[in-house]
Amino acid sequence: MNTYFAICPRGLEELLADELRGVGGSDVRPVAGGVFFEGEWETCYRANLESRIATRILWHIVKGPYAKEEDIYRLAVRQLWPNHFAVSCTMRVVTTAIKCPLKSLDYVTLRVKDAVCDRFRDDLGERPNIDTRNPDVSVHVFLTENECTLYLDTSGQPLWQRGFRKASVEAPLKENLAAGILKLSGWQPGQALVDPMCGSGTFLLEAVQVALDRAPGLDRTFAFERLKSFRALAWADIRSAAEARVKPAEAMPIYGYDRDEHAVRASRRNLQQAGFGNVVQVDRSDLLDLDAPASTGIMLTNPPYGERIGEQEELAAFYPELGSVLKRRWAGWQCFFFTADLRLPKLVGLKPSRKTPLFNGPLECRLFEIRMVAGSNRSKPVVEG
The missing domain is CATH 3.30.2130.30 (VC0802-like)
Structure with missing residues (x-):
C-alpha cells in the first residue's frame, strides 16, 4: 500500500x-x-x-x-x-x-x-x-x-493538460478548475448548459467529457509509466475499461457564445480536434443580446475580471445591463459567474444564493450562484431548443 x-x-x-x-x-x-x-x-x-x-x-x-x-x-x-x-x-x-x-x-x-x-x-x-x-x-x-x-x-505534465486543447485565448481557465466549477454548479448531462463568454471553450469541453463518461486522461501519457514499479498489464486493463465505457458523441443541449470572433474560432477548433465538433453549438453573440435556448438550465461563465482601471469602469457599466438581461431573458435558469471581481452581485443588482470561495492560481475568486426565478420579471418569452 x-x-x-x-x-x-x-x-x-x-x-x-x-x-x-x-x-x-x-x-x-x-x-x-x-x-x-x-x-x-x-x-x-x-x-x-x-x-x-x-x-x-x-x-x-x-x-x-x-x-x-x-x-x-x-x-x-x-x-x-x-x-x-x-x-x-x-x-x-x-x-x-x-x-x-x-x-x-x-x-x-x-x-x-x-x-x-x-x-x-x-x-x-x-x-x-x-x-x-x-x-x-x-x-x-x-x-x-x-x-x-x-x-x-506519478503524473508528468499537469493533469489539467487533457491532451487536446490546442487553440487558446488570453487568460484561459485551467481544465481542472473548470471541471470543479462545473461540478459545483450541479449540472447534469442532458440539462441545458450555456457559456455566454466561452473563450477557448474550456467549460464546454469539460461538460462534453462528463456527458460521454470519458476519462480526462485517455489522450495522454503519465510519469508512472517510467517508474520501475510500473505494471504494464494492469495499466492496459484500466485504460481499456475506460475506453470501452465512452459513449458515442452526439448533439447535446450545450451552447457556447462569445462576442470575440477569435474566441469562437478557438472554441470550434478545440471541439473539432477533440472529436466533439458536432456535439456543441458555438456561435458569435454578445451576452446582452442572447435569449435562453431552453426554459431551464445552467448558465456558467468566467467573465473578465477588469484588472485595469479602464476595464473596471467598463464592467461597472456592463453589470447593471447584465442584471436587466438576466431578469428579462433567463428566468428559470441557475446562473453561475466565476470571477475575482467581488463587486459583481451588487452591481448586477441580484442577490446570490451561494458564494463559493475558490482560487485561480494565487488569485482569490468567488463562484456566485444567482437563481433566476420565473415570474413577473420575464418580459420576453424563452425559446425552446
Missing part, C-alpha cells in the same frame, strides 16, 4: 476527495491545496486517468525533520532512488515550502539533486541527466517549518 498526495486548486479539496474515493482510494484526507490518500498502484493509475480535478498526483517516499540544508541532503541520499527509476531517465527536482526558515529554496533544490545523483553514482557508478523542462521523472520536495517530505511525481 502506497501513500499519495493529490494537488488541486484551493477550494476543490472535498470534490477531489470524493473522486479519489471513487477510484478506490482509502484513508482519504483533504487538506488545504490537496488530498492525501492510500492505495495500490492500480489506484494511482486510475486517479491519474480519471480525476478531473487533480493537478498532479505525488507518491510519498519519505518524511523527516530538518534544521539546515544538509539534513535534507542526508534524508534524500539515504533513499534507494535506483530502485524507483532507471539511470537513463532524465530528472528534475521541484521544491515548494510553507513557513520554511531556510534562506534559499534554490539551494535546497540543488542539494536534493546532488543527493539523488550521488546515490545513483554510489550504487551504479553513473548518474541521471537533468532536464528541468520536460523530464522523465520529477522529485518533489515539500518543506514546512521543520519537516521535509520527498515525493516522486
Whole structure:
C-alpha cells in the first residue's frame, strides 16, 4: 500500500476527495491545496486517468525533520532512488515550502539533486541527466517549518493538460478548475448548459467529457509509466475499461457564445480536434443580446475580471445591463459567474444564493450562484431548443 498526495486548486479539496474515493482510494484526507490518500498502484493509475480535478498526483517516499540544508541532503541520499527509476531517465527536482526558515529554496533544490545523483553514482557508478523542462521523472520536495517530505511525481505534465486543447485565448481557465466549477454548479448531462463568454471553450469541453463518461486522461501519457514499479498489464486493463465505457458523441443541449470572433474560432477548433465538433453549438453573440435556448438550465461563465482601471469602469457599466438581461431573458435558469471581481452581485443588482470561495492560481475568486426565478420579471418569452 502506497501513500499519495493529490494537488488541486484551493477550494476543490472535498470534490477531489470524493473522486479519489471513487477510484478506490482509502484513508482519504483533504487538506488545504490537496488530498492525501492510500492505495495500490492500480489506484494511482486510475486517479491519474480519471480525476478531473487533480493537478498532479505525488507518491510519498519519505518524511523527516530538518534544521539546515544538509539534513535534507542526508534524508534524500539515504533513499534507494535506483530502485524507483532507471539511470537513463532524465530528472528534475521541484521544491515548494510553507513557513520554511531556510534562506534559499534554490539551494535546497540543488542539494536534493546532488543527493539523488550521488546515490545513483554510489550504487551504479553513473548518474541521471537533468532536464528541468520536460523530464522523465520529477522529485518533489515539500518543506514546512521543520519537516521535509520527498515525493516522486506519478503524473508528468499537469493533469489539467487533457491532451487536446490546442487553440487558446488570453487568460484561459485551467481544465481542472473548470471541471470543479462545473461540478459545483450541479449540472447534469442532458440539462441545458450555456457559456455566454466561452473563450477557448474550456467549460464546454469539460461538460462534453462528463456527458460521454470519458476519462480526462485517455489522450495522454503519465510519469508512472517510467517508474520501475510500473505494471504494464494492469495499466492496459484500466485504460481499456475506460475506453470501452465512452459513449458515442452526439448533439447535446450545450451552447457556447462569445462576442470575440477569435474566441469562437478557438472554441470550434478545440471541439473539432477533440472529436466533439458536432456535439456543441458555438456561435458569435454578445451576452446582452442572447435569449435562453431552453426554459431551464445552467448558465456558467468566467467573465473578465477588469484588472485595469479602464476595464473596471467598463464592467461597472456592463453589470447593471447584465442584471436587466438576466431578469428579462433567463428566468428559470441557475446562473453561475466565476470571477475575482467581488463587486459583481451588487452591481448586477441580484442577490446570490451561494458564494463559493475558490482560487485561480494565487488569485482569490468567488463562484456566485444567482437563481433566476420565473415570474413577473420575464418580459420576453424563452425559446425552446
